[in-house]
Amino acid sequence: MTHDADTHHEPSSFWTRYVWSQDHKVIAIQYTLTAIAIGLVGLVLSNLMRLQLGFPGRFDFIDAAAYYQYVTMHGMIMVIYLLTALLLGGFGNYLIPLMVGARDMVFPYLNMLSFWVYLLAVLVLVASFFVPGGPTGAGWTLYPPQAILPGTPGTDWGIVLMLASLVIFIVAATMGGLNYVTTVLQARTRGMTLMRMPLTVWGIFTASVLALLAFPALFVAGMMMLLDKLAGTSFFMPAIVSMGRELGHEGGSPLLFQHLFWFFGHPEVYIVALPAFGIVSDLISTHARKNIFGYRMMVWAIVAIGGLSFVVWAHHMYVSGMNPYFGYFFATTTLIIAVPTAIKVYNWVLTLWRGNIHLTVPMLFAIGFICSFVLGGITGLFLGNVSVDIPLSDTYFVVAHFHMVMGVAPILAIFGGIYHWYPKVTGRMLDERLGRLHFWVTFLGTYAIYFPMHYLGFLGMPRRYYSFEDYAFIPDSAQDLNAFITVCALVVAAFQFLFLFNLVWSAFRGKPAESNPWGATTLEWQTPETPPRHGNWGEALPVVHRWAYDYSVPGAKRDFIPQTEPHEGAPPGTDEALAEARP
Amino acid sequence: MTNPTSQTQSPPASATPGWNEVVADWAADRRVFQVSWRKSMMWIFLLSDTFVFGCFLTGYMMVRIATTEPWPNVSEVFALTMFGQSIPLILIAIMTFVLITSSGTMAMAVNYAYRRDRVRCAALMLATAALGASFVGMQAFEWTKLIEDGVRPWGNPMGAAQFGASFFLITGFHGLHVSAGVIYLVIVARRVLAGRYERRGDYEIVEIAGLYWHFVDLVWVFIFAFFYLW
Amino acid sequence: MDRDPGQQHPIGLYLKVWGLLFVLSFFSYMVDYHEVQGHLRWILVVTFMLLKAGLIVAVFMHLRWERLALIAAITLPPLAVVVLAVLMAVEGDYTAAIRDAFFATPAP
Amino acid sequence: MVLAVALILVTVASVLFHFLSPWWFTPLASNWKLIDDTILITLVITGGVFVAVNLFIAWALIRYRHRPGRRATYEPENKKLEGWLTIGTSLGIIAMLAPGLYVYTQMIRVPEDAIVVEAVGQQWQWRFRLPGEDGRLGRTGAAFVSLDNPLGLDPDDPDGHDDLIVPGPDLVLPLDRPVLVLLRAHDVLHNFYVPQFRVKMDLVPGLVSRFWFTPTATGRFEILCAELCGVGHWNMRGHVEVVDKSAYREWRAALPTFGAVLAAAADDGLDEAARRGRELARERGCLACHTLDGAAGIGPTWQGLYGAERPLADGRSVRADADYLAEAIRDPNATLVAGFPAIMPRVDLSEAEVDALVAFIRSLGAPTAEAQGADPMPPGDAPAANEAAHGAPR
Ligand code: HEA
Ligand code: HEA
Ligand code: CUA
Ligand SMILES: [Cu+2]
Numbered sequence A: 001m002t003h004d005a006d007t008h009h010e011p012s013s014f015w016t017r018y019v020w021s022q023d024h025k026v027i028a029i030q031y032t033l034t035a036i037a038i039g040l041v042g043l044v045l046s047n048l049m050r051l052q053l054g055f056p057g058r059f060d061f062i063d064a065a066a067y068y069q070y071v072t073m074h075g076m077i078m079v080i081y082l083l084t085a086l087l088l089g090g091f092g093n094y095l096i097p098l099m100v101g102a103r104d105m106v107f108p109y110l111n112m113l114s115f116w117v118y119l120l121a122v123l124v125l126v127a128s129f130f131v132p133g134g135p136t137g138a139g140w141t142l143y144p145p146q147a148i149l150p151g152t153p154g155t156d157w158g159i160v161l162m163l164a165s166l167v168i169f170i171v172a173a174t175m176g177g178l179n180y181v182t183t184v185l186q187a188r189t190r191g192m193t194l195m196r197m198p199l200t201v202w203g204i205f206t207a208s209v210l211a212l213l214a215f216p217a218l219f220v221a222g223m224m225m226l227l228d229k230l231a232g233t234s235f236f237m238p239a240i241v242s243m244g245r246e247l248g249h250e251g252g253s254p255l256l257f258q259h260l261f262w263f264f265g266h267p268e269v270y271i272v273a274l275p276a277f278g279i280v281s282d283l284i285s286t287h288a289r290k291n292i293f294g295y296r297m298m299v300w301a302i303v304a305i306g307g308l309s310f311v312v313w314a315h316h317m318y319v320s321g322m323n324p325y326f327g328y329f330f331a332t333t334t335l336i337i338a339v340p341t342a343i344k345v346y347n348w349v350l351t352l353w354r355g356n357i358h359l360t361v362p363m364l365f366a367i368g369f370i371c372s373f374v375l376g377g378i379t380g381l382f383l384g385n386v387s388v389d390i391p392l393s394d395t396y397f398v399v400a401h402f403h404m405v406m407g408v409a410p411i412l413a414i415f416g417g418i419y420h421w422y423p424k425v426t427g428r429m430l431d432e433r434l435g436r437l438h439f440w441v442t443f444l445g446t447y448a449i450y451f452p453m454h455y456l457g458f459l460g461m462p463r464r465y466y467s468f469e470d471y472a473f474i475p476d477s478a479q480d481l482n483a484f485i486t487v488c489a490l491v492v493a494a495f496q497f498l499f500l501f502n503l504v505w506s507a508f509r510g511k512p513a514e515s516n517p518w519g520a521t522t523l524e525w526q527t528p529e530t531p532p533r534h535g536n537w538g539e540a541l542p543v544v545h546r547w548a549y550d551y552s553v554p555g556a557k558r559d560f561i562p563q564t565e566p567h568e569g570a571p572p573g574t575d576e577a578l579a580e581a582r583p
Numbered sequence B: 001m002t003n004p005t006s007q008t009q010s011p012p013a014s015a016t017p018g019w020n021e022v023v024a025d026w027a028a029d030r031r032v033f034q035v036s037w038r039k040s041m042m043w044i045f046l047l048s049d050t051f052v053f054g055c056f057l058t059g060y061m062m063v064r065i066a067t068t069e070p071w072p073n074v075s076e077v078f079a080l081t082m083f084g085q086s087i088p089l090i091l092i093a094i095m096t097f098v099l100i101t102s103s104g105t106m107a108m109a110v111n112y113a114y115r116r117d118r119v120r121c122a123a124l125m126l127a128t129a130a131l132g133a134s135f136v137g138m139q140a141f142e143w144t145k146l147i148e149d150g151v152r153p154w155g156n157p158m159g160a161a162q163f164g165a166s167f168f169l170i171t172g173f174h175g176l177h178v179s180a181g182v183i184y185l186v187i188v189a190r191r192v193l194a195g196r197y198e199r200r201g202d203y204e205i206v207e208i209a210g211l212y213w214h215f216v217d218l219v220w221v222f223i224f225a226f227f228y229l230w
Numbered sequence C: 001m002d003r004d005p006g007q008q009h010p011i012g013l014y015l016k017v018w019g020l021l022f023v024l025s026f027f028s029y030m031v032d033y034h035e036v037q038g039h040l041r042w043i044l045v046v047t048f049m050l051l052k053a054g055l056i057v058a059v060f061m062h063l064r065w066e067r068l069a070l071i072a073a074i075t076l077p078p079l080a081v082v083v084l085a086v087l088m089a090v091e092g093d094y095t096a097a098i099r100d101a102f103f104a105t106p107a108p
Numbered sequence D: 001m002v003l004a005v006a007l008i009l010v011t012v013a014s015v016l017f018h019f020l021s022p023w024w025f026t027p028l029a030s031n032w033k034l035i036d037d038t039i040l041i042t043l044v045i046t047g048g049v050f051v052a053v054n055l056f057i058a059w060a061l062i063r064y065r066h067r068p069g070r071r072a073t074y075e076p077e078n079k080k081l082e083g084w085l086t087i088g089t090s091l092g093i094i095a096m097l098a099p100g101l102y103v104y105t106q107m108i109r110v111p112e113d114a115i116v117v118e119a120v121g122q123q124w125q126w127r128f129r130l131p132g133e134d135g136r137l138g139r140t141g142a143a144f145v146s147l148d149n150p151l152g153l154d155p156d157d158p159d160g161h162d163d164l165i166v167p168g169p170d171l172v173l174p175l176d177r178p179v180l181v182l183l184r185a186h187d188v189l190h191n192f193y194v195p196q197f198r199v200k201m202d203l204v205p206g207l208v209s210r211f212w213f214t215p216t217a218t219g220r221f222e223i224l225c226a227e228l229c230g231v232g233h234w235n236m237r238g239h240v241e242v243v244d245k246s247a248y249r250e251w252r253a254a255l256p257t258f259g260a261v262l263a264a265a266a267d268d269g270l271d272e273a274a275r276r277g278r279e280l281a282r283e284r285g286c287l288a289c290h291t292l293d294g295a296a297g298i299g300p301t302w303q304g305l306y307g308a309e310r311p312l313a314d315g316r317s318v319r320a321d322a323d324y325l326a327e328a329i330r331d332p333n334a335t336l337v338a339g340f341p342a343i344m345p346r347v348d349l350s351e352a353e354v355d356a357l358v359a360f361i362r363s364l365g366a367p368t369a370e371a372q373g374a375d376p377m378p379p380g381d382a383p384a385a386n387e388a389a390h391g392a393p394r
Helices: A014-019 A024-054 A064-100 A108-127 A158-186 A199-230 A254-287 A295-311 A326-352 A361-384 A386-392 A396-426 A432-459 A476-509 A575-581 B019-027 B037-066 B090-114 B118-148 B161-194 B196-200 B204-228 C011-033 C038-060 C068-075 C078-102 D002-020 D033-063 D079-108 D245-253 D258-266 D272-283 D322-330 D351-363 D367-371
Strands: B080-082 B085-087 D115-122 D125-130 D164-166 D170-174 D179-185 D190-193 D200-203 D209-213 D219-225 D238-243 D309-311 D317-319
Touching: A024 A064, A024 A108, A024 A476, A064 A108, A064 A158, A064 A199, A064 A254, A064 A396, A108 A158, A158 A199, A158 B037, A199 A254, A199 A295, A199 B037, A199 B161, A254 A295, A254 A326, A254 A361, A254 A396, A254 B037, A254 C078, A295 A326, A295 C078, A326 A361, A326 A386, A326 C078, A326 D033, A326 D079, A361 A386, A361 A396, A361 A432, A361 D002, A361 D033, A386 D033, A386 D079, A396 A432, A396 A476, A432 A476, A432 D002, B019 C068, B037 B161, B037 B204, B037 C068, B037 C078, B080 B090, B090 B118, B090 B204, B090 C011, B090 C038, B118 B161, B118 B204, B161 B196, B161 B204, B204 C011, B204 C038, C011 C038, D002 D033, D033 D079, D115 D170, D115 D190, D115 D200, D164 D258, D170 D245, D179 D190, D179 D200, D200 D209, D238 D245, D272 D351, D322 D351
Parallel strands: D115 D179, D170 D238
Antiparallel strands: B080 B085, D115 D125, D125 D164, D179 D209, D190 D200, D190 D219, D219 D238, D309 D317
């Protein structure tokens, strides 16, 4: 076997322990820190954009070209290099083995490689800021022909490095994804059936499957575009006259790229949403001291969303000039996918109902998530319904939609997750007062940023505009609103440093944590040591006897029963008894 | 049970064939598929790779349908003059037969591996690798010939530019898979000969290498149908 | 460690499948050689292709002897690619029709 | 507790914002009231859900907050409740989707009597063409694009000779007549978007896309480009003017046909150097940013530039003589014209080429040339300037 329990001796040197580590927990931390670092770059870029939009002309160094480069890099960094990496590489790596009761991922070496390849992808991405012409400014969707023709910033080097970085990232994501999926399917501990797994694992697992199946489309689209750019092929390039010059291309289809991109892109948005769904389910259940409502439905909803997400992609293309009859198919599938999502929302809310709600910091973030997600989700319904999308597409309404549902909601879930699991990772608690402050500013601040933005979209303000001056249909008040949004964005961004400070400070000075500070049932809280050591479980693997949500069980002494606790006198012949009896 | 991570659990006794069995497998603890970690990972990887080739072929199909330029007559382009007459697609036909043959030898290598017939297994694997290498060689020949005929990724004298582009991209990508497979096979065959798996008592790695190899053959079946026979 | 009893097949089975693959490949080659055109060509090419693919996956890759859970997990997801391919075929036709209707082919 | 109050406040504030904010759809100027209605349906349903969910959470937070001794109810699932919620949601979805698809059917069914207009996008300008007498648009192809034939019409297609070419980025449409807009692009994706009409569609190179609407209000409306098309995207401006039938007929009658444009181009009265400069301006991409007809572009228009007084970004002002122009071309950002970003690229040009370009700019006339009437001439010379669009974009 690739590794067994007995090969798990603790590595001795600093290098093997912290740098070339094959321990999933160390890799998780490496992933998380890298993702946060590049995420901060994305954050700074977003504020630069906001400065231009809020106070146009006041900051000379942001010219149109730079603006488009910021938009592009901001979008790409946030979606791929921050969220995907942090949720799968960070949370996935840390939580999967601990939550399913494994000693590590099934292929630790591959897991380590995955991180280093990811780091390489990030470095290539960062390098594109420093090449002649700067990074690409084609929008994160990288639509050709524009992405590779003059008139767009960064068409010499920027776009090539961007595509190269994406291809490298895909390699990393594939190596990681294979590990996560195989670990969940094949390496659970005794008694841990799929239907006893915490929803966090379900979310990350399904997202990993989506990643394995969706990234290929991006890979193919990226390869074809690289060839169009470097070898003069015409996959996406029809006959074109660019800046007065006729190019040698002939017969290609720009729509093909869009189809491939969104065949990847839509599953991708669920890749970042599903893990967040999972995390939030666990946070709510734990801190409301109540089992998650309708666990089965939750699992099936995750699976259904994952499956359906492959047949809704062209809802991003209603105004792309594609075959108009596709509109019927994709509008229908898109609105159907809202049903399982709605079920998830109901079940979170119904978990609060008749619960015993502790408003701890993770819980605050989880509820903030629901509120943001519902707003972002229902605006998705506008966009999914083809005839409603047509006036709103490519306006700030779309920007507001996806920030609410992707920029805010999963980020809140991540913050909640970090406050929740930090004690397990470091053995210390994060400071609670700083945490609350961080929550209030982030939650209310982002709401103030994005709620009004919907109305700019109704008004008709197009997205990806460097400046809105001299447009008669835009009233001056819209400019004031933009300035207001910018101020909110600056404040919210500034307060993120409070969080970083909290992360660092608490690692050394935080209140020492007990091994199970929240009274949670899931396996990661039952490790013999906190933080868990290499191999996680000491001598013997845990054995699971119950689902992950035995909170407030009538008659039990405490208001939670860990998954490792056997049932008292389970009647013979039941599932329980079988699980016990099995060798 | 001393080593709880080792994978010697037998399938649940309650399993009956059909969908009940599926349900039982998915409901079991510890693992869903009754195969090892490595094998399940290879399967999942191949699934992902299926999507890669699926997207490549779909992209090729779409540009081919969409372009208004005439598509070169494939069976003429790939015709070879043999024995004084031009035979359409003959090289491709030979390549197809070679690849299928290699799949056959690979399948038998796997069979011998499980019979613990080390030498035959390794010999068959090496034969597979040799067939694979000759496939790549023929592909190189074909590329040269096409390049001599003036076919380039950016255009060709016979019609739509996408012909050369898709050809080089798709066969190139497949060729890379074959080449990687050849290297993989040679490495595993050497280990088989050296007795490494004998000592471990586990020849599964041969089967896994076989899975990969058959997949490469499988992809070729689709390329053959959609690229050469269209 | 006899964990894969499914692997114990007579060599003859492989030889038979191998032969069958040869025959099928030969048939599809003949479709081209005899220049069968139109729908018939497509029906034949795709049928032979699917038969060959099925044989390789089922026998050579041993899927036939795996448990149904694995078979289903491997064969269902590619349906997503099939949806993509079908829609792209429609889209390609649409594009081609529009190009025919509006664009002039410049004189060579 | 604070959170519950905050959620209630957020919900109330959102609803108030909705009703009180001045930002809402621009007044409708097309037949697509149906779209506005579907949006309203969607808004009511989703707004209701939004308020209900938030208030329910707030209530639950208050009612079930932790107090000493409290214990949560143990209720793994409630199939009945979940079933009802699923059914309710599905009904909500159907209530939105059904009207949506009904309206969509109208949107893709083009009325028989629609007049046809072609809009062509190019970085970063709009152009238009109308079918002539025969009611048919001639075929096009990228290979035909040239300065005299910026739309790329096939000169050999007889259908195209009577096509009407609109000089400049302004389109005129008649009131109350359905219009089918055919969309085409030369270089990259663009999007034809007039907020007041509600409908929009991408322009795709290598494809002709379409949408239709009926203008229902007279006035002058801005055309925005709503698909990222490079650095000039935000400033790719055009106008649609909706007028009554007779005014439209007049405007249409004054448009040059493609045939006439071609004939005029044959003798344009340019000297050797200027003609070469004109070709260069096209080949080297100058015309992507500079217009020749006085319309605003990414860079200053060249019409009437020669000899004009140029305000510079540093407050100085210079006369645009041959030396200044040559300098501005060779070292673009050495002197910045006030109000323009420093984005002009440095292009490798020989002395002779620079001179040719200057000669061409000179041929475009001195500052007073603006006042000329709008007689139908190729864009190379067409002074169809409109006062409003002239000058700096900021
Ligand atoms: C995490 C990411 C995420 C998630 C989860 C979603 C979720 C959804 N998205 Fe979004 N979307 C994006 C990220 C995401 N999106 C991004 C990044 C873009 C823009 C990309 C770009 O162009 O740059 C985008 C753009 C986008 C478009 C294209 C718009 C355009 O460009 O014109 C569309 C159109 O259909 C759409 C639809 C939807 C729908 C229907 C959902 C649904 O899944 C939402 C389902 C949720 C709910 C419905 C709310 C909860 C339900 C209830 C409270 C019950 C009540 C409901 C009823 C009674 C019906 N999204
Ligand atoms: C997850 C994705 C994500 C996130 C978090 C954000 C965050 C922000 N985004 Fe962005 N955005 C995108 C994804 C995201 N964005 C995408 C995909 C586009 C489209 C690009 C394109 O058109 O090509 C876009 C485009 C976009 C635009 C439109 C530009 C245009 O069309 O011209 C604007 C304008 O205001 C904007 C603003 C902001 C602001 C003010 C923030 C934030 O400042 C909001 C407030 C801050 C937070 C909520 C905290 C977040 C914390 C971190 C990001 C990292 C640190 C992490 C840890 C410390 C753990 N973004
Ligand atoms: Cu043209 Cu944006
Ligand atoms: Cu989507």
